[in-house]
Amino acid sequence: MVKILVTGGSGMVGAALVEKLVKDGHEVNMLDIHDVKIEGTNYIQGTILSPMDIDKAMDGCEYVVHLAATVGVDRSLKAPLECLDVNVLGTRNMLEASVKNDIKRFVFSSSSEIYGEPRELPILETADYSPKSEYGASKVIGEEYIKAYSKKYNLDYTILRFFNVYGEQRNEFVVPLFITAALKNETLKLFGDGQQTRAFCYVDDIVQGICKGIFEEKAKNEIFNIGNPGGEVSMEQLAQKIVEISGSQSKIEHVEFGDKIRGKWREVFKRVPEIKKAQEKLGYEPKWTIEDGLKAVIDYYKENLDKYVEPDMQGI
Ligand SMILES: NC(=O)c1ccc[n+]([C@@H]2O[C@H](COP(=O)([O-])OP(=O)(O)OC[C@H]3O[C@@H](n4cnc5c(N)ncnc54)[C@H](O)[C@@H]3O)[C@@H](O)[C@H]2O)c1
Incomplete structure (x- = not known):
């Protein structure tokens, strides 16, 4: 030890x-x-x-x-x-x-x-x-x-x-933003065509x-x-999964990239890791599917929704 x-x-x-x-x-x-x-x-x-x-x-x-x-x-x-x-x-x-x-x-x-x-x-x-x-x-x-x-x-x-x-995190990132919106039956907003991909871990x-x-x-x-390359989804798929798993009535809407709110210049459109090096050298193996992980986080937010305030991110 x-x-x-x-x-x-x-x-x-x-x-x-x-x-x-x-x-x-x-x-x-x-x-x-x-x-x-x-x-x-x-x-x-x-x-x-x-x-x-x-x-x-x-x-x-x-x-x-x-x-x-x-x-x-x-x-x-x-x-x-x-x-x-x-x-x-x-x-x-x-x-x-x-x-x-x-x-x-x-x-x-x-x-x-x-x-x-x-x-x-x-x-x-x-x-x-x-x-x-x-x-x-x-x-x-x-x-x-x-x-x-x-x-x-x-x-x-x-x-x-x-x-x-993703996990139990501050309400500034896409997973908690979508989850808190879904739990309140508010609209989930996708920037651009929503086809940007991320591999969520x-x-x-x-x-x-x-x-x-x-x-x-x-x-x-x-x-x-x-x-976790297995957690790769587009933003649109992420929004759909969260609405479905949380049993929400939320709509999903596309919005334009903005100068202030989310500039296109800063967007990364495709992102998925190669993790072979960690698998082969360290025996690292991600175990959580995105569905199981989202369910765990949604359950957590259901219990703790009142703690999560709107992010103070105006002007970005
Ligand atoms: N969350 C992600 O998706 C992600 C992705 C890539 C890398 N990382 C990195 O992983 C690390 C952990 O991220 P996280 O998601 O847990 O973030 P987090 O914001 O939840 O945790 C960061 C912690 O650092 C503390 N902190 C900030 N400034 C400090 C200071 N001056 N002195 C002492 N503590 C200070 C904060 O109070 C907070 O508890 C960070 O280095 C982050 O850059 C996170």
Whole structure:
């Protein structure tokens, strides 16, 4: 059993990961600006922008899973400097402290946003970087800092590029937006023709990938796509599935891309990961079908609908 620091442990991925690590008998410190108590962990309320908070949180840890970030394209548009600070400077702070504390492995949550619109499908880890957003760019910079620190200080790392995770998350992303609209029988809005594709991956499958990234010898100093190609759907199919599974009366409507609300310039039209590398080297295997995953999340939202407020995303 080992002692692990999880940054962003209060978030969607972090909370699911922390619960699994505690269940498996590990000692977990979590550092997050938001206080979400998870039984069995040492919670440190603080920011990755403060070296002092990081030092406190990393005390005695052998592994770091760095998930804390300003997450998502929309948020990076709304708060570009926060995105730069947290995702770039914050990651550098985490690397500095990891070197100082002789961390055995630094596991980093990168994103499929680094690829932009892919030239080939499915997307391999060797595909070019071509981010369309500051969020994607900030993840590219994070990855490059990690590789540079590894060369300079022999810090071992695993970079995991997550593809479209869904679970119990903030109401700013397409899955919770569609689910909350469906549960209120409101119209689900599709941008453009709705034929954009994503391969959605249930959060527990991402947690499986992270655990492999921490503990598998073959994950050392490697980059992996972590996602679920089996979860590939168009936005239109996603909306239809959510309406059907939730038993909603909602209509599905097509709307134009806008300059402010969702610019076409930032849209990625096709995205599906190639995960062979993770399957072959790590034994990673996503287990959740999109129908089962959506059902689990819909059931959760049915119980917790009152907690979810309309996102403050005007002007994007
Ligand atoms: N959700 C996805 O589809 C997806 C896809 C690709 C990559 N990722 C990456 O996975 C990681 C986890 O994402 P998530 O979906 O759980 O997001 P989330 O927003 O639910 O969690 C992020 C957590 O980071 C914390 N945080 C933000 N700024 C911080 C700071 N300065 N100091 C300490 N904590 C801070 C937040 O409070 C939050 O709890 C992120 O790095 C994200 O970029 C997510």
